[in-house]
Amino acid sequence: MLQNHDWWRDAVIYQVYPRSFADSDGDGMGDLPGITGRLPHLRELGVDAVWLSPFYPSPQHDAGYDVADYRGVDPRFGGLGDADKLITEAHHLGLKVIVDLVPNHTSSEHAWFQAALAAGPGSPERERYIFRDGEGAGDQPPNSWKSVFGGDAWERTPDGQWYLHLFDVSQPDLNWDNPEVREEFLSILRFWLDRGVDGFRVDVAHGLVKERNLADWTNTSTILGGLDPAGPPPPMWDQEGVHEIYQSWRRVLDEYEGGRILVAEAWVAPASRLARYVRPDEMHQAFNFPYLDAPWKPAELRQVIDDSLAANNAVGATTTWVLSNHDVVRHASRLGFPVGTPRVPGIGAEDPQPDTALGLRRARAATLLMLGLPGSAYLYQGEELGLPEHTTMPDEFREDPAWERSGHTERGRDGCRVPLPWEADAPSYGFGPADASWLPQPATWAEYALDRQQGVAGSTWELYHSALGLRREHGLGRGSVAWQDGPFAFRNGDVLVVTNFGAEPVELPAGARVLLSSEPLDDDGRVPTDVTVWAVV
Known part of the structure; x- marks a missing residue:
């Protein structure tokens, strides 16, 4: 496992969604002891x-x-x-620990917000958030902003003022122009750093600072949809002031040994704009959402790879790669739709359904392609099992606020958050000691269970396990991309990575020795459609 101070530059980082990873007490909700008990799985898988x-x-x-x-x-x-x-057990196993930090907003039940409601207009307590008087006679919101979950971004309080919530009404936005807010988060950083965490994934990193005059903006904001770089600059996203905040955070992290890191969740375009978050005195990584969003087309993927590497290399930063997380449809399902289908924010039983077999085939190829790239990679829990989205979940089980706030027009993200299957024949498929599961698990989960895959040649778990070992052995994370003539292929060090997006099989170079393939080669040793191969020549 990685121990050097710049470990993040080629790390493979595994996202755990605590509700859905492992339940130690049988109440149907995942928990920290459950995660601790399953950490050896992550060590065996080969993540960092x-x-x-x-x-x-x-x-x-x-x-x-x-x-x-x-x-x-x-x-x-x-x-x-x-x-x-x-944290102690993870470190014992050689695993770093990154925790989520949510600085754009608090809960409406946070002590600060409750104090703000009690204190009233003009109070120092309200200055920690974004309260404003309404328009007209005060019965209209202060501006036209909309919540990314649907509906207005303003909620009126009993005393007549309004507070901003770019997300759910229960998530009031903090006022980052307030020095007290800035000092509080420096203290929070130190609290967790002192407990041994190795870094922070920063939620909505591009949203903390708002334009001072709160100018009207009528363009549509979508949850995790990114922004049109050709459109007007939004007054609530990617403001210049966010950078001095992260510079101050970086100074705190640099006081600690061991290479503590900041990771930006920032839906910002173009790549050169996103790279500003990972300049040498700011964050260490930023999620590469353009890569996640790229269609299963060779020209588009190559362009995203080139743009990402160029932008990050220009500021001396590593590039990250990601295909799935807790906010998007799992790529094993997303890639089961016809090529070019726009990414949907959730799938229900009455929606068009993906081709499960095709989706998994392409997902395995996409993963092997991604892990062949230089930089750092993020995996989402369960993708090593080939888990698809739960696309037929009954709507009455949905908990994502986007479902309610969109008037039941957007299914939301629950389908990618279903508890994991560990054992095919156990209660809740081994998620916990009882049948309870906070979201229903599909009947098909048994075939994806870990105990049905470990030691089984050709399984998705074995593909991930082998790929992570070879990635480390060949130093792919510290390498570079050299594109090759012909089909989609590049060299990274001594490894040739070939992905066949076409309808006809692709020949490998003469003398090529295959290290790993996402699916078997054909009888003539050629790469079939929707398959990625690692080889040395």
Whole structure:
């Protein structure tokens, strides 16, 4: 496992969604002891670090991204002692630990917001958030901004003022022009750094600072949809002021040994604009969402790869690659739609269904392509099992606020958050000791269970395991891309990576020795359609 101070430059980081990873007590909700008990799986798989989605005290209106206390652990997940044990055990296994930090907004149940409501207009407590008087007679919102979950981005309080919530009504936006807010988060950083965490994934990193005059903006914001770089600059996203905040955070992290890192969740385009978040005195990584969004087409993928590498190399930063996370349809399902189908924000039983077999075939090829690229890669829990989206979940089980706030027009993200299958014949497929599962698991989950895949040649788990070992052995994360003539192929060090997007099989160079293939080659040793091969020549 990686120990050097710049370990993140080629790390493979595994995202754990605590609700859905492992349940230690049978209540149907994943928890920190459950995660700790399954850490050896991550060590065996071959990843370098684990990123934990929020586990803080929260009313869970947005699955923990509505934080009520940044220095605690929600009782659903355990206590601070359980967090300490998890960090200690991860480090014992050689795994780094990254935790989620949510600085754009708090929960409406946070002590600060409750104090703001009680204190009234003009109070110092309200200055921690973005309160404004309404328009007209005060009965209209201060401006035209919309929540990314649907509906207005303003909620009126009983005393007549309005507060901004770019997300759910239970997630009031903080006022980052307030020095007290800035000092509080520096303190929060130190609290978790002192407990041994190795870094922070920063939620909505491009959203903290708003244009001072809160100018009207009528363009549509979509949840995790990015922004049109040719459109008007939005007054709530990617403002210049965010950079001085992250510079101050970087100074705090640099006080600590061991290479502590900041990772930006920033839906910013173009790549050169996103790269500003990872300049030498700011963050260490930024999620590469253009890569996630790229269609299964060779020209488009090559362009995203080239643009990403060029932009990050220009500021001396590593490039990250990602295909799935807790906010998007799993790529094993996304790639099962016809090429060019726009990414949808969730799939229900009555929606067009992906081709499951095709989706998994392309997902395996896409993963092998991604892991062949230089830089750092992020994996989402369960993708090593080939898990698809739960596309037939009954709507009554949906908890994502986007489902309700969109008037039941957007299915939301619950389909990618279903608890994992560990054992095919166990209650809740081994997720916990009982049948309980906070979201229903499909009947097909048994075929994806870990115990049905480990040691089985050709399984998706074995593909990931082999790829991660070879990636480390050949130093692919520290390499470079040299494009080759002909089909989609590049060299990274001594490894040739070939992906066949076409209808006809592709020949490998004479004398090529195959290291790994996402599916078997054909009888003539050629690369079939929707297959990626690693080879040395």
